[in-house]
Amino acid sequence: MAAGAAIAAERGARVLLFGPAAELGDLPAGVEVEDAPVSIAKMPDPVKAARTTPEASIVRAARAVAEGRADALVCAGGTGAALAAGMFNIKRAPGIYRPALALPLPVPEHPVTLLDVGANADARREHLVQFAYMGAALASSVLGVRRPRVGLLSNGEESGRGSELVQEAHAELAARAGDGRDGILEFVGNVEGDDLVAGRADVIVTDGFTGNVALKLIEGVSQTIIAGIRTAARSSLRGRAGGLLLRGALGGFREEIDPETPGGAYLLGLRRLGVVPHGRFTRRGFANAILRADLGAREDLVGATHRALQAADALRRSPVSAQPVSLTRP
């Protein structure tokens, strides 16, 4: 992470780094270190640890963000710990039911953002509807998509297909599109598993269970196919020669599908932005995560998300704000 912070700082980001100062070595001027030697990344229950270990580096970083000393939280200590530290310290943004993890997938020619990839295993209709606007706000404010096409992941394209949850969410998103309450997004209906790589939508919405299975499946299948081709190429002299000749041409493709390129998942729905790179990333992935967080903060992604939900009347009404009359009655 420190090496990634150094790269990001050299590219203009200002980084407040929480970690064991004694081990971090020399860092460029843009990286300010706060000594936080306690790590909960390897704890058996990182969610509980995030609640009960105020001195943990991830918790201190989240608190610094909550206090406004930093604009976004980047943490690679595991999704569970990042979510817990964010929820307890930065807290949910007003009107948000549930935060979500939104991952821009590195699909060549057809980039697509999938959410939720694992913040919540179970979801309700109103959660998926909010995810649609949260993902659209990310796509339009940070990823440069003008009117994001949003699809709902399902087991069939037809509007009647899907689990009960998907059918309910589909009905609401379709109704919004029907009477012009769709706001910043264009609802393209149900999309199927293969549409995750086919460019039919800019944002694909699903519950955190399905999204997490899909994400890991994409990684696993990509690696299996590439490994299988490599093994096949090495199985003969002719194949080895072919593989050598191909190496240069494939380098660009491998970079296109590299999960380190998008820098990780965006944690949306908190009062400040979070970005969660994969713990196995190299310095390049961590640097990308920090640069994405920097961009997201500068583009005011949190504000854009709130405005998108507000314009679509999709914010949660709290019991108090839903009855304003009783509060102002003389």
Place this chain on the structure above:
Amino acid sequence: MAAGAAIAAERGARVLLFGPAAELGDLPAGVEVEDAPVSIAKMPDPVKAARTTPEASIVRAARAVAEGRADALVCAGGTGAALAAGMFNIKRAPGIYRPALALPLPVPEHPVTLLDVGANADARREHLVQFAYMGAALASSVLGVRRPRVGLLSNGEESGRGSELVQEAHAELAARAGDGRDGILEFVGNVEGDDLVAGRADVIVTDGFTGNVALKLIEGVSQTIIAGIRTAARSSLRGRAGGLLLRGALGGFREEIDPETPGGAYLLGLRRLGVVPHGRFTRRGFANAILRADLGAREDLVGATHRALQAADALRRSPVSAQPVSLTRP
């Protein structure tokens, strides 16, 4: 399909083929044609069409299986129509809550059967438990796995992870393993998306929504990676030369991951076996589907499934059979 039937017949299967006799041409002796020119494959609502079109080829084929004139149903007219025709004519096997579609995935070195890949979008705990035994019966009787390792698809390996549904199913399967009621299978706990290609289980159980998304995602990602590599190889003279040299070595790998090799999904849980090849298959895939159905019938997969569920005490108790005393009271 007729060309596939011809190949299967030449390899020893006996085929009763329902289709437009006038268009089918010459077929070998093992293929007996029943003229059934009405197809519902292209209808807008094939499920409804399967209920209301008794003369449809798929319905007539299902009826022939129900009447015992054939031992298994093979149909490529779409999963919805196949399911509907099977449910209404062949009917559910005793003690089965829901039929399931089980697909042996063509993963090199690590074959794995995924179910349900789309028979039911929503599932309950007892459905997933039955799917575990149905998949294990398939793996042991037809695919030659001695004590199938069964995993539950989830968004995390730990037993506490997963949707409510998965947590409930996990608890029941773990309890069965704990007190020796696990029968023919070995429950290996939760597996993640990437474990679908990693060999951690022989059978992976999920609801038909997640299973269908996963299946289509595997197809889409495989094709995208292969197409991306091909495009990269063609982008330079050097790459083209490499691609040509590799072609032979890759042929074997491409056949290993070809979805036509396993012949399609097994429709389990009816009184007779069904096999559902993909409508886009070539004659080779259809022939494989027929040969798999032939093998499944000879190995008595339906009986093996029933025995596996019975031995594990996982059959559904009907209101009548649960109270046998009231029926025999004098």
